[in-house]
Structure formats: C-alpha cells, structure tokens
Amino acid sequence: MPRYSTKLKLPFRLGGEYPDSVEVRRSDRKTVSLELRRDGVFFVRAPRKMEDARISAFLKDREAWLRSHLKKQEEQRQNAADENGTPPGKLTGAELRVLAEQARDDLMTRAVRFAPMVGVSFGRVTIRCQKTRWGSCSSEGNLNFNCLLMLAPPEARDYVVIHELCHRLEMNHSPRFWAEVGRVCPDYRAQKRWFKENGGAILNRVFG
Numbered sequence: 001m002p003r004y005s006t007k008l009k010l011p012f013r014l015g016g017e018y019p020d021s022v023e024v025r026r027s028d029r030k031t032v033s034l035e036l037r038r039d040g041v042f043f044v045r046a047p048r049k050m051e052d053a054r055i056s057a058f059l060k061d062r063e064a065w066l067r068s069h070l071k072k073q074e075e076q077r078q079n080a081a082d083e084n085g086t087p088p089g090k091l092t093g094a095e096l097r098v099l100a101e102q103a104r105d106d107l108m109t110r111a112v113r114f115a116p117m118v119g120v121s122f123g124r125v126t127i128r129c130q131k132t133r134w135g136s137c138s139s140e141g142n143l144n145f146n147c148l149l150m151l152a153p154p155e156a157r158d159y160v161v162i163h164e165l166c167h168r169l170e171m172n173h174s175p176r177f178w179a180e181v182g183r184v185c186p187d188y189r190a191q192k193r194w195f196k197e198n199g200g201a202i203l204n205r206v207f208g
C-alpha cells in the first residue's frame with residue numbers, strides 16, 4: 001500500500017506567522033515521530049492506522065519541544081544572516097513557510113491541470129526547499145517541487161511541472177522526452193533559459 005500524506009491541525013496555536021497545521025505521513029512504521037524541516041514545515045511520520053486524535057495528543061505532548069526548536073531555527077538563521085552582514089533579499093524562515101504553503105496549492109493545481117494533457121497520472125506531491133533542484137519525479141510517480149518556484153513566473157512553474165510529469169513517460173532527457181515536453185509546453189526552451197539566467201539568484205536568497 002502506498003504511503004500517503006494528510007494535513008492535521010495543531011492542537012495549540014503557535015501564533016505569529018507559524019503554521020497551524022502539520023503534514024502527517026502514514027506508512028508501515030510502528031512508531032510516531034515529529035520533525036521540523038529546514039523549510040519550516042512540521043512533519044509527522046505515523047503508523048498507518050494511528051488515528052488523528054492520537055497524533056494530536058502526541059503533538060500536544062511536544063508543544064514545548066516544537067517551540068524551542070522553532071526558536072533555535074530562527075536564531076540560527078539570524079546568526080547566519082548577521083555573519084554575512086544580513087544580505088539583502090535573504091528569505092526568513094517565516095517567509096519560506098509561506099512560500100511552501102503557497103507552492104503546495106499552486107503546483108498541485110498545475111499538476112492536476114497538466115497531467116491529462118501529458119497523459120499520465122501522479123502520486124504524492126511533496127514541497128521542499130532545495131539547493132540543487134527545482135523538481136523531481138520518482139519511479140513511483142511521486143512529484144517533488146522546490147518551494148522557491150513560487151518566486152519564478154507562472155509560465156516557468158508550468159514548465160517545471162510539465163517537465164516532471166513527462167518523466168512519467170520517459171525517465172531520461174532523451175529527444176523523445178523533450179518532444180513530449182514541447183508538445184504540452186511549446187515555449188519550454190525560453191523557460192529553460194529563464195532558469196539558467198535567474199535560477200541562481202533565487203536559490204541565493206536561501207543558500208547563498
């Protein structure tokens with residue numbers, strides 16, 4: 001049975017710009033675990049049959065842990081920014097969280113729109129803040145997108161989504177693959193160029 005993700009409301013309010021929900025991934029594991037990802041998303045791994053109420057109780061127990069880790073993450077970001085003389089345009093943890101939230105909806109909507117045009121299905125959609133890639137597609141058809149795509153124009157986002165969906169047909173970058181991309185995204189060359197010229201500057205807002 002495939003793993004699947006759901007969202008669960010936090011049983012307490014963190015306030016400010018912090019999210020009020022967590023991502024829960026259920027799988028064939030026996031224990032439950034909580035993780036604060038680098039992109040600021042809270043992530044729970046849980047056994048497949050564990051009820052939401054029990055996960056809520058688990059989270060409630062870890063409220064203090066969560067608060068202290070968030071604080072630590074903010075401090076680390078702040079220190080890194082201070083050392084570099086607070087470079088302009090650097091994204092904060094809170095800003096990244098907002099981008100990740102937006103990316104989840106935006107890129108899912110695009111994937112749903114383009115999948116029938118490419119003629120494929122897809123599995124899970126995961127959003128991360130990554131240094132080296134804008135998107136990827138697993139052999140099981142799970143899509144992974146970079147939350148920083150939200151700083152790229154919509155047509156560039158379309159291209160990345162179509163590119164990853166086309167990997168459901170061809171797990172390579174062969175001429176056949178590019179022909180599929182071009183069928184659904186005729187201006188893909190311009191979008192590739194856009195990333196070549198502007199992608200680095202966007203990534204630098206986190207990783208520079």
Ligand SMILES: [Zn+2]
Pocket residue numbers: 163167172173
């Ligand atoms: Zn590719």
